[in-house]
Amino acid sequence: MAEETEGLPSRTDFSAWYNEVIRRADIIDVRYPVKGLNVWYPFGFALRQHTYNLLRSLLNRDHEEALFPLLIPENEFMKEAEHIKGFEDEVYWVTHGGLTPLDVKLALRPTSETAIYPMYSLWVRSHADLPLKLYQIVNTFRYETKHTRPLIRVREITSFMESHTVHTDWEDANNQVEYEIELAKEFYRELGVPIIISKRPDWDKFPGADFTIAVDAVFPDGRTLQIGTVHHLGDHFAKTFDITYEDVNGEQKLASQTCFGISERSLAAIIAVHGDDKGLVLPATVAPTQVVIIPIIVGKRGDEILAAAAELEAELKAAGLRVKTDKRDMRPGAKYYHWELNGVPLRVEIGPRDLDNKQLVCVNRLGVKTQIPREGAVESVNRLLNEAHDQILEKAENHLEAHLKHAETVEEANEVLEGNVVAVHWCGDRECADKLEELTNSALLGTEIRSKYVADDEGRCIICGKPAKPALIGRSY
């Protein structure tokens, strides 16, 4: 937890910048003795806590939080054939209790369908029990053999939000899918992170789902990161786990289900999308410290200035803001450096001149400077925080727009793919997709794209020339 004074790597070298900023800003320590298992520093933990509390507040409007066990017995885990295939290479298995081999092996949940649905089978009896909408926020595990990277590809996802809903029929479940998409949109808007929503191709959907809607962010290097998914499960799992209900006419019916997940990749997106060469840039909605007050002590008025800072801190805190005053005995410049690295949205300076003029000097994390009158500071600070949020969202939107290219031919696509995602037209045939992926060394991310930068127009397939709809290709984490 020691801060260094040399500069960060430039964000143009994104990978180096990301690893350094996560370490120096006290988010995560990767030196734990097992690769891919990381330690949250208190500052990182606080950021995580605020982010998940925001997510909880949105979910609690129409879901309830519950909690299911980590360990899934092999027989339950193995029940749904497609689902197992999707996970068999990456599940951690507990085989021993003490020195005794277990009768039934236990999987560490990679996701909790097979832990939750045996209970849903007990709980759902009648149409009156539906819809059932629960979520949990839990640690989940993947035995990653690829290169791990904090928050992006890890072996213990320490905070996976997974919502699991049950409905009377496919249509009602589909309405829930749309509801969860809107919820994900609202969540990321609160974080200032622009997203692209699309339907994953069939071969890339969640194992056992009817279809998967994915939420992607575009990183500074133009690669995408999947930061949320909503799955329509149809009645696949309901069949396997016997989730049935008695309808209004007394008939037994199969239920229809959805699940929806957001992981700590949401924090990776906050860090990667907003950060700059000085360090983190945090949205005020989740910043552990929203406002830092820096007393500028020059001349003999130190006590007076500290008293004014304390009074301001109390006033802002009483209004519900998360505020710190940096009273350390060091140059203001070194303090600015520290709080910029930590991404604090607004810095408020109080010096002798500000006292005399009954004013405050505010500088937001993007460097925008504003003088405000001391009177009514709460209102002004809240306004500046809102403006700062708009500014980081706009900056991020501009980045997304600049990195979303269009191409009509493979040659055009190859010209712009480096550092960008590219909208093309694709006929829907798997063969054309395989060829496209091979020729462009990219992945087909999705169709039915929901983004203001991609029109829902008809075109010609970039491979076969047949009538086609928009599809997105790119390189992903």
Added chain:
Amino acid sequence: MAEETEGLPSRTDFSAWYNEVIRRADIIDVRYPVKGLNVWYPFGFALRQHTYNLLRSLLNRDHEEALFPLLIPENEFMKEAEHIKGFEDEVYWVTHGGLTPLDVKLALRPTSETAIYPMYSLWVRSHADLPLKLYQIVNTFRYETKHTRPLIRVREITSFMESHTVHTDWEDANNQVEYEIELAKEFYRELGVPIIISKRPDWDKFPGADFTIAVDAVFPDGRTLQIGTVHHLGDHFAKTFDITYEDVNGEQKLASQTCFGISERSLAAIIAVHGDDKGLVLPATVAPTQVVIIPIIVGKRGDEILAAAAELEAELKAAGLRVKTDKRDMRPGAKYYHWELNGVPLRVEIGPRDLDNKQLVCVNRLGVKTQIPREGAVESVNRLLNEAHDQILEKAENHLEAHLKHAETVEEANEVLEGNVVAVHWCGDRECADKLEELTNSALLGTEIRSKYVADDEGRCIICGKPAKPALIGRSY
């Protein structure tokens, strides 16, 4: 999550009552397909959340929350000899990732010393880094072979709060031990749960500790449940994990450490200590619903009464209270039954007469009825909630006092041990303790007892007659 209408078993049959109330009040479902791994219903989860948020608010005064991995590599886990011995029979081992055997087996943490201290070894460099006071709230695992029981003896402890502090010397760590004891006292006072604090005998201390201070509750059947522990670790782990610092004189010194744990047994104590034949009795500090409003609809004034209930709900909520209005179309008596089962501290009834008289009828969970004026309801309700808290604490204190007996001889002890804990005198010799435990079929719980019901006096050892100090014996969960 279906409610039944037959009565609960009487609380005098504690074991049957406990299992039933946990199920019917929607705390926990034990029907998960692996014994000892349980599911939290939304209501139970909310109670857990409020309880842990209370604990967090106390800890955050001088600790910070962090998060360390679940999986501990075998080589780290095996470093501290005493510690391993204490856990080797009850650790779950992960041996495979997918179909591949792991190079190094991974333990599911039973507790996190061996996960955290390798990091502390990296983080602690200088006396300026000390004291270091972190905690985490995590799932931990024990391969229990004994009979499991929800919240009391389980295989996944879903929320174990473990605080780990590092200090310059033994004395400073000892001050922290005292600080944590006071914190545990405050926590349980807020829950209305009376406790007995004592020093565990040496053979029952935490594996690797200098000594262990335990917090016990006395259950309705007179058995004790350990609901908190504070351990002085001395420098045992610091030696093993190389946690050293440079002191003010530039010398390298070994650090001294403490740890402190509270698990979801705290919820078992809330349920067991306060509950009655009608169900849960929850302290308002953590009750998911603190106040339930019951509109009494008789005659033609239904709309008027519902409007008054809505207005009251809004007023109480604006004051920060957790309130529900039960508008279901059913008899008030059935509603009372439901909310009593769920332990809601205060019920507020509004009927036509109350409207006319500008009053409210309040009944707390112990059955104490009070009429309050409608005007100033927030203040009155808060007063009634405080009084209700005092009443449940007093009731619990009376129970504890009645079940704490004294004995000077083995015969006397045997006469009163059934359903009670018993204070005796013991010389401190292991042999006498073994004999005492054998002759009374009980366990020596602790010495240096901190309880107003046990005087710190000199006496004669109940076995050998030599000079002796007070010790507590009893039967435990």
